[in-house]
Amino acid sequence: MATTYASADTDAHDGKPKFWVRWFFSTNHKDIGTLYLILGLIGGLVGGFLSIMMRLELSEPGLQFFGNPHTYNMFITMHGLLMIFFMVMPIIIGGLGNWFVPLMIGAPDMAFPRMNNLSFWLLAVALVCGVISMFLPGGAGGAGFGGSWVMYPPLSTSGHPGPAFDFLIIGILAAGFSSIFGAINFITTIFNMRAPGMTMHKMPLYAWSVLVTSWLLLLSLPVLAAAMIMLFTDRTVGTGFFDPAMGGDPLMFQHLFWFFGHPEVYVMILPAFGIISHVIATFSRKPVFGYLGMAYAMVAIGVVGFVVWAHHMYTVGMDVDVKAYFLAATFVIAVPTGVKVFSWLATMWGGSIRYSIPMQWALATIFLFVIGGVTGVFLASAGLDTAAHDTYFVVAHFHYVLSMGAVFAIFSGFTYWFGKMSGYLYNKWLAGLQFWLFFIGVNLAFMPQHFLGWQGMPRRIPDYFQEYQLLNQISSYGSYMSAIGVIVFIVWVIEAFIVKRKAGDNYWGEGADTLEWTLSSPPPYHQYSKLPQIK
Amino acid sequence: MRISRLAASVGVTFAGLITTGLVTTGLAFASNKNGPTDGDLGFQRSVTPVMDAITSLNNYWLVPIMVAIVVLVTALMVYIMVRFREKANPVPSKTTHHVGLELAWTLIPVVILVILVVPSMKLLYFQDVIPESELVVKVTGDTWNWEYSYPDHEHIDPYVSSIVDIANADKFGLSHAEIIARIDARPAGEPRLDGRPYLLATDAALVVPVDTVVKVLVTANNNMHAFAVPQFGIKIDAMPGRINETWFKVHAGEEGTYYGQCSEICGINHAFMPIEVMVVSKAEFKRWAANGGSFTTQISQNTGSITQAVPVNTVQ
Numbered sequence: 001m002a003t004t005y006a007s008a009d010t011d012a013h014d015g016k017p018k019f020w021v022r023w024f025f026s027t028n029h030k031d032i033g034t035l036y037l038i039l040g041l042i043g044g045l046v047g048g049f050l051s052i053m054m055r056l057e058l059s060e061p062g063l064q065f066f067g068n069p070h071t072y073n074m075f076i077t078m079h080g081l082l083m084i085f086f087m088v089m090p091i092i093i094g095g096l097g098n099w100f101v102p103l104m105i106g107a108p109d110m111a112f113p114r115m116n117n118l119s120f121w122l123l124a125v126a127l128v129c130g131v132i133s134m135f136l137p138g139g140a141g142g143a144g145f146g147g148s149w150v151m152y153p154p155l156s157t158s159g160h161p162g163p164a165f166d167f168l169i170i171g172i173l174a175a176g177f178s179s180i181f182g183a184i185n186f187i188t189t190i191f192n193m194r195a196p197g198m199t200m201h202k203m204p205l206y207a208w209s210v211l212v213t214s215w216l217l218l219l220s221l222p223v224l225a226a227a228m229i230m231l232f233t234d235r236t237v238g239t240g241f242f243d244p245a246m247g248g249d250p251l252m253f254q255h256l257f258w259f260f261g262h263p264e265v266y267v268m269i270l271p272a273f274g275i276i277s278h279v280i281a282t283f284s285r286k287p288v289f290g291y292l293g294m295a296y297a298m299v300a301i302g303v304v305g306f307v308v309w310a311h312h313m314y315t316v317g318m319d320v321d322v323k324a325y326f327l328a329a330t331f332v333i334a335v336p337t338g339v340k341v342f343s344w345l346a347t348m349w350g351g352s353i354r355y356s357i358p359m360q361w362a363l364a365t366i367f368l369f370v371i372g373g374v375t376g377v378f379l380a381s382a383g384l385d386t387a388a389h390d391t392y393f394v395v396a397h398f399h400y401v402l403s404m405g406a407v408f409a410i411f412s413g414f415t416y417w418f419g420k421m422s423g424y425l426y427n428k429w430l431a432g433l434q435f436w437l438f439f440i441g442v443n444l445a446f447m448p449q450h451f452l453g454w455q456g457m458p459r460r461i462p463d464y465f466q467e468y469q470l471l472n473q474i475s476s477y478g479s480y481m482s483a484i485g486v487i488v489f490i491v492w493v494i495e496a497f498i499v500k501r502k503a504g505d506n507y508w509g510e511g512a513d514t515l516e517w518t519l520s521s522p523p524p525y526h527q528y529s530k531l532p533q534i535k
Numbered sequence: 536m537r538i539s540r541l542a543a544s545v546g547v548t549f550a551g552l553i554t555t556g557l558v559t560t561g562l563a564f565a566s567n568k569n570g571p572t573d574g575d576l577g578f579q580r581s582v583t584p585v586m587d588a589i590t591s592l593n594n595y596w597l598v599p600i601m602v603a604i605v606v607l608v609t610a611l612m613v614y615i616m617v618r619f620r621e622k623a624n625p626v627p628s629k630t631t632h633h634v635g636l637e638l639a640w641t642l643i644p645v646v647i648l649v650i651l652v653v654p655s656m657k658l659l660y661f662q663d664v665i666p667e668s669e670l671v672v673k674v675t676g677d678t679w680n681w682e683y684s685y686p687d688h689e690h691i692d693p694y695v696s697s698i699v700d701i702a703n704a705d706k707f708g709l710s711h712a713e714i715i716a717r718i719d720a721r722p723a724g725e726p727r728l729d730g731r732p733y734l735l736a737t738d739a740a741l742v743v744p745v746d747t748v749v750k751v752l753v754t755a756n757n758n759m760h761a762f763a764v765p766q767f768g769i770k771i772d773a774m775p776g777r778i779n780e781t782w783f784k785v786h787a788g789e790e791g792t793y794y795g796q797c798s799e800i801c802g803i804n805h806a807f808m809p810i811e812v813m814v815v816s817k818a819e820f821k822r823w824a825a826n827g828g829s830f831t832t833q834i835s836q837n838t839g840s841i842t843q844a845v846p847v848n849t850v851q
Contacts, residue, residue, distance in 0.1 A: 060710075061710070061711045062706070062708075062709060062710050062711055062714070063703070063706050063707050063708070063709075064707075064708060067703070067704070067707040068703065068803070069703060069803050069804065069805075069806060069807075070802070070803040073800065073802070073803070073805070139802070139803075140802055140803035141803075142803070146800075146802070146803070147800065147802075148800045152759055152799075152800075154757060154758050154759065154775060155758045155759065155800065155801060155802055158757065158758075159757075159758050159801075159802050244775050244776020244777070245775075245776070249776065249777075250759065250774055250775065250776070251774060251777065284619070284627065285627040286627045286628065286629070286630075286631075287629070287631045288631070289630070289631055289632070289633075290631070290632060290633075290637050291631065293637050315761060315770050315771055315772050315798075316772045316774065316779075317753075317771060317772060317774070317777065317779030317780075320659065320660060320663035320664060323659060323663065324656055324659060324660075327652070327655060327656070327659060328652060331648045331651070331652055332648075334644055334648055335641060335644050335645055335648070338640060338641075338644040339637070339640060339641055341608065342636075342640040343637075345608070345611055345612060345615060346633070346636065348612075348615045348616070348619060349615055349619065350619060350624070350627060350628030350630055351619050351624070351627045351628070352619065352620075352621050352624050352625055352626065352627040353615075353616065353619050353620050353621060353624075354621050355616075355620075363612065363616070366612065367608075367609060367612065370604070370605055370608050370609070371605055374601035374604055374605055375601070377597065377601060377651065378593070378597050378601070381592070381597065381651070381655040381658070381659075382655070382659045383588070383589060383592065383655060383658030383659040383661075383662050384589055384592060384593055384597065384655070384658070386589065386662060386768060386769065386770050387578060387586070387589050387593070387765065387768055387770070389761075389770055389798070390761060390763075390770070390798040390799060391798070451575070451576040451577075454576065454577055454578050455571040455572070455575055455576075455577075455578070455579060455765075456571055456578075456579055456763075456765035456795070456796075457571070458763075458796045458797070458798045458806075459798075459800075460800045460805060460806075461796070461805060461806035462806055463734065463806050463807075464734070464806070465570075465571060465732060465733075465734045465735055466573075466711055466732075466733070466734075467570065467571040467572055467573045468571060468573070469573060470573045470574040471573075471574065
């Protein structure tokens with residue numbers, strides 16, 4: 001039977017199936033990775049559109065764009081869900097992970113190619129469900145679900161009688177199962193399909209980051225799924241898990257949600273850490289400093305990430321001793337995170353640094369992540385959080401770590417590997433323009449929000465007291481600037497495919513020493529028919 | 536290549552300076568007015584012991600240490616970027632380990648965090664352990680207004696406090712000035728703003744005495760809400776089926792009107808359920824409580840003698 005498979009590899013078309021079979025029934029990790037990247041782009045564009053509408057509304061007091069405040073609530077809800085589940089995760093795990101984990105560890109493909117296909121199409125179904133929910137009756141005479149991405153009952157049960165939220169629950173469940181299957185696939189691939197000689201302690205850090213992330217997903221998403229199903233039955237068949245009138249407790253949902261929700265933020269940032277490590281090492285022409293410390297810092301972040309969830313819930317009325325525990329546990333996370341930042345700087349120390357576009361994104365990621373990290377300490381301190389909780393300070397904090405930490409790392413990785421994936425080089429001027437538009441834009445957008453938060457402006461409001469106007473205006477202008485950056489991004493991607501500047505096998509030179517750089521750009525449809533040997 | 540390198544280092548330095556500059560100037564220029572102030576970069580002015588403690592932990596511990604960390608890391612990064620650029624250092628070193636260094640950057644953050652944990656814990660226990668209370672008020676969040684009651688004063692009927700506003704459908708496209716003009720064109724007797732802050736003012740404030748430990752019991756009828764007054768340093772979720780508690784004690788001499796907003800998303804009018812707290816002298820509170828019952832007339836008498844017709848930012 002083996003000969004049947006071998007013939008596919010060696011025929012004149014590189015074994016590529018025809019269009020429909022190739023893209024719709026795909027089992028090839030690189031094709032599925034590309035599909036994930038496209039889905040992430042769509043999710044990001046829709047989610048980004050929602051955020052620009054929010055900033056337009058907030059650029060001056062009054063209701064200029066949202067006649068029904070429920071619609072504004074729906075926009076913030078879907079912005080959050082789309083950016084997390086349908087932009088960051090598909091790109092940084094599904095897209096770049098599918099593309100580069102097998103290439104980096106010397107595997108011919110993922111362990112379960114058909115399950116890989118199932119993961120992707122479940123996510124596509126989830127996205128469709130989510131987008132449909134925006135147009136179905138939700139509650140309060142408006143369309144869609146407006147209970148924020150945290151979906152707290154009773155607002156998400158009795159507060160939204162329409163079918164919109166039921167669709168959204170189905171979408172989130174589908175996305176959750178998609179991620180669980182993806183996680184099983186990555187764990188199996190990384191544990192079993194590393195090239196001969198590649199021990200766990202020789203494995204590239206991006207593969208390490210995806211491994212830790214996969215465990216986080218595998219352990220946290222079932223809890224979210226359970227909470228979602230309980231919400232669903234509370235809504236549809238009259239169970240009372242979260243209804244105090246029936247002996248249930250709405251606070252229980254918050255514990256379940258954040259038991260998932262906190263690991264979820266590391267799901268988004270750990271692969272970013274992995275990418276940054278490779279980019280810094282490549283452009284410093286030095287190996288990563290403190291490799292083992294870097295790998296186990298990610299493991300430590302993952303483990304501690306499971307025991308700090310209630311720091312999202314300091315104002316729910318928990319016992320003071322419980323708060324004290326969560327305060328202390330949360331502070332601990334700063335230690336492994338600090339190890340990572342200092343190790344990146346030490347990797348650069350003594351290096352011979354080139355400032356190509358991926359390196360610019362990576363350096364900006366570190367700078368912005370440090371800012372987002374220190375504001376996290378304010379929020380971890382339970383007493384201070386009382387003043388900052390549910391204000392714009394929180395919004396500023398998590399956008400610094402996610403929309404700058406994770407998204408800048410995504411652009412770093414995308415520009416780093418764009419030539420490898422497409423076979424073409426990007427226009428440096430356009431890619432640089434996008435970087436500066438983004439860097440200045442996001443800082444203008446989110447830095448003022450810290451001060452709005454300190455001044456007490458609550459989150460999730462379409463209209464605000466007039467004294468918050470100046471900082472909101474600055475923030476809005478910043479967001480328009482980064483929106484122009486997105487347009488420039490799309491332009492440079494299209495330009496690269498039109499002009500077709502050929503990329504060499506290893507266009508970054510000697511600093512890029514992981515296995516994907518030994519392959520052609522783009523890599524053959526099936527790689528490593530003879531497994532690479534790691535010394 | 537040279538230009539982008541230069542630009543990268545200049546840009547990062549610049550952003551670092553702006554960041555730290557904003558944070559430090561913001562604290563230097565923290566406003567003395569009540570309520571939020573346009574362009575102000577710090578907390579609102581504190582009027583309770585808890586908010587004093589929050590403000591000082593923030594301004595004297597967290598902000599300096601965190602700004603120092605950001606500045607140091609940024610400065611180190613910029614130094615490395617210049618010192619080890621390709622042109623200045625063409626041959627990279629091959630160092631990948633240094634046990635002493637790795638131990639140092641694990642242990643030094645631990646020390647910093649221990650230094651920060653101590654005052655954080657002190658604040659937390661000060662805030663959460665409620666002292667002997669002299670007055671209890673019960674706050675019930677509803678969609679979308681607050682109901683206030685005084686369990687110690689049975690002759691004060693519970694009353695509902697709603698925003699002074701026009702219907703959402705009528706607001707679309709109007710500026711705040713236009714909305715305020717419509718509200719103030721109402722006949723006397725109907726709730727008007729009369730110079731009070733739009734989106735924060737209500738038709739019936741929570742009335743409490745100054746210099747008194749007030750325990751606040753908070754619950755909700757249907758959706759979740761959160762009862763928050765920034766200048767008091769309190770924020771506590773209002774949740775159906777559960778009674779949460781917090782406390783405040785407004786400093787002597789700080790009589791006035793203070794505002795907060797619902798701080799947990801609760802549906803369509805989440806942005807439109809403000810909290811208005813009127814802090815009066817102990818004697819005035821006693822009179823008000825003794826006259827309890829017909830609240831509307833009482834409150835208007837009281838507002839007349841305290842802060843009526845004075846915008847929030849010019850109180851005191």
